[in-house]
Amino acid sequence: xxxxxxxxIALALLVAASLAAWLTSTSDEGAAVRDTLFAEExxxxxxxxxxxxxxxxxxxxxxxxxxxxxxxxxxxxxxAALREADLAIVNLxxxxxxxxxxxxxxxxxxxxRYWFRTPPAALDVLARSGVDVVSLANNHAGDYGxxxxxxxxxxxxxxxxxxxxxxxxxxxxxxxxxxxVKGIAVAVLAADASTRESRDPIWAAGxxxxxxxxxxxxxxxxxxxxxxxxxERADLVVVQLHWGAEGATCATEDQVTxxxxxxxxxxxxxxxxxxxxLLGSGxxxxxxxxxxxxxxxxxxxxxxxxxxxxxxxxxxxxxxEEWVPGLMPERGAPARALRGAAATAAQERxxxxxxxTSLRPVGAEDTVEAGTELPPFEGSVEPIGAALASRMxxxxxxxxxxxxxxxLRYLRVTHVGFDGRAREGELAVHVDHAxxxxxxxxELYEARWPIERMRLVSDYGGDDDASxxxxxxxxxxxxxxxxQPNWSRHAFGDAVDLNPVQNPYVTDGxxxxxxxxxxxxxxxxxxxxxxxxxxxxxxxxxxxxxxIGWTWGGRWPEPDFQHFAAPE
Numbered sequence: 001x002x003x004x005x006x007x008x009i010a011l012a013l014l015v016a017a018s019l020a021a022w023l024t025s026t027s028d029e030g031a032a033v034r035d036t037l038f039a040e041e042x043x044x045x046x047x048x049x050x051x052x053x054x055x056x057x058x059x060x061x062x063x064x065x066x067x068x069x070x071x072x073x074x075x076x077x078x079x080a081a082l083r084e085a086d087l088a089i090v091n092l093x094x095x096x097x098x099x100x101x102x103x104x105x106x107x108x109x110x111x112x113r114y115w116f117r118t119p120p121a122a123l124d125v126l127a128r129s130g131v132d133v134v135s136l137a138n139n140h141a142g143d144y145g146x147x148x149x150x151x152x153x154x155x156x157x158x159x160x161x162x163x164x165x166x167x168x169x170x171x172x173x174x175x176x177x178x179x180x181v182k183g184i185a186v187a188v189l190a191a192d193a194s195t196r197e198s199r200d201p202i203w204a205a206g207x208x209x210x211x212x213x214x215x216x217x218x219x220x221x222x223x224x225x226x227x228x229x230x231x232e233r234a235d236l237v238v239v240q241l242h243w244g245a246e247g248a249t250c251a252t253e254d255q256v257t258x259x260x261x262x263x264x265x266x267x268x269x270x271x272x273x274x275x276x277x278l279l280g281s282g283x284x285x286x287x288x289x290x291x292x293x294x295x296x297x298x299x300x301x302x303x304x305x306x307x308x309x310x311x312x313x314x315x316x317x318x319x320x321e322e323w324v325p326g327l328m329p330e331r332g333a334p335a336r337a338l339r340g341a342a343a344t345a346a347q348e349r350x351x352x353x354x355x356x357t358s359l360r361p362v363g364a365e366d367t368v369e370a371g372t373e374l375p376p377f378e379g380s381v382e383p384i385g386a387a388l389a390s391r392m393x394x395x396x397x398x399x400x401x402x403x404x405x406x407x408l409r410y411l412r413v414t415h416v417g418f419d420g421r422a423r424e425g426e427l428a429v430h431v432d433h434a435x436x437x438x439x440x441x442x443e444l445y446e447a448r449w450p451i452e453r454m455r456l457v458s459d460y461g462g463d464d465d466a467s468x469x470x471x472x473x474x475x476x477x478x479x480x481x482x483x484q485p486n487w488s489r490h491a492f493g494d495a496v497d498l499n500p501v502q503n504p505y506v507t508d509g510x511x512x513x514x515x516x517x518x519x520x521x522x523x524x525x526x527x528x529x530x531x532x533x534x535x536x537x538x539x540x541x542x543x544x545x546x547x548i549g550w551t552w553g554g555r556w557p558e559p560d561f562q563h564f565a566a567p568e
Contacts (some may be wrong), residue, residue, distance in 0.1 A: 051085040054311075057293075075297045077337045096141070133161065139196075165191060168205075169205055170222060176237075278305050375414070408430060418532060422445075549566065
């Protein structure tokens with residue numbers, strides 16, 4: 001008997017029912033197909049967008065102490081920027097206790113010793129302000145000894161905000177707090193990399209004693225191991241750090257080293273504070289790094305710029321960055337939110353801090369095609385005016401330095417960065433060399449020889465080590481020769497150092513900066529094939545400087561590969 005064809009609708013219903021029965025079967029084959037189909041469907045769905053928020057140092061000292069017992073109190077108007085995020089993280093620069101005695105701080109300069117504490121009810125203020133995670137890995141969490149650490153742990157277990165960076169032993173101190181946000185797994189870790197202030201064990205938790213998660217360079221193995229483990233489990237790994245140098249305007253060499261190690265270990269975000277100033281933020285490969293978020297809720301406003309950093313992720317992909325700016329009044333927190341032109345100016349100041357880092361802006365490409373046309377070279381020479389003199393105060397003392405500012409000139413030049421793009425650099429040199437050096441940097445630009453950055457050394461507090469660590473190309477700096485009483489050629493404006501990391505100073509068993517160690521032994525003979533930014537004999541850099549009569553320190557018995565100097 002011939003069967004009549006089923007109507008289309010009936011046929012579709014029969015096929016659907018059969019497929020459903022097959023997919024809901026308990027057989028291994030049916031389960032495997034079902035999982036495959038559902039996985040393929042999930043891959044085609046848009047991934048949810050998650051916003052993470054970060055703010056700088058918080059405490060409740062002085063008149064701010066009353067907020068802890070004040071009903072409904074928050075961290076102020078900028079709290080809204082924290083509450084609007086899916087996960088918000090801050091550093092509590094304080095022992096979380098109302099008990100205990102002041103800890104010894106015998107390693108700290110007596111005039112610089114401070115003790116901060118706040119009762120556990122401070123976590124309620126943070127929760128009302130939108131904070132989800134608070135780090136206690138800092139140089140004040142142990143200010144009131146072991147009692148304070150134990151109270152902090154108890155408060156963290158009972159309170160409305162998760163606590164990271166402190167524990168009954170190292171395992172707990174370094175352990176990540178894990179969250180599921182819109183189906184995205186987020187792991188948050190914290191560590192203290194600031195200068196240790198006491199030998200008391202609580203300042204570095206160990207195998208059998210409680211304290212703070214300490215990860216000071218080079219002792220970072222435990223933190224890096226935890227980050228690698230978290231990266232295996234989570235979509236996003238966030239590391240909150242207390243690091244850097246107080247009052248610094250640029251990242252230290254240790255910060256740069258640790259950021260690179262954490263990025264290599266799998267961290268997606270590395271953010272921190274401690275300097276009490278804003279520092280640069282941006283991308284290091286695929287890892288977002290913020291070297292310094294400044295003060296957020298502090299008892300004074302001497303460093304007034306503050307704000308909330310918000311990062312938007314789609315799944316594990318960073319898709320947006322926002323700085324919500326604020327200004328701290330002179331009397332301290334709470335900071336007021338900025339609007340309009342004031343907000344735009346504050347955001348530009350925040351962006352400008354990136355200039356003394358190797359970080360790139362969110363959305364910028366890593367490199368530019370080699371054949372891409374560059375804009376024309378631009379160079380200028382100017383006297384040192386009043387504004388520049390003020391800015392250069394840390395690198396020039398009129399009562400001490402061998403040349404007056406009137407004998408120096410300020411150069412602006414375009415140079416090619418390591419990303420292949422045209423950048424603006426600046427340099428201070430002696431008036432006698434200004435025009436010759438314009439010729440040199442024009443030649444390097446046209447040859448596309450890359451320079452990481454060119455900033456005045458005063459942006460690093462006049463600290464040559466910090467400038468070198470940032471791979472900063474520099475000229476004038478009123479300093480002595482390393483380990484000697486006589487003036488450096490830089491103190492006369494007669495020398496220039498280029499890309500110190502790729503071209504380190506190798507002396508007396510030392511390699512300066514430390515990050516230059518991989519480049520200390522590379523072949524620098526004529527015709528050598530070298531990495532970008534490395535100087536070698538007979539290359540465009542050496543030839544350009546020799547044409548103006550300058551000599552290269554790379555030929556010294558203890559080579560200073562970065563160094564070029566005018567004839568004496």
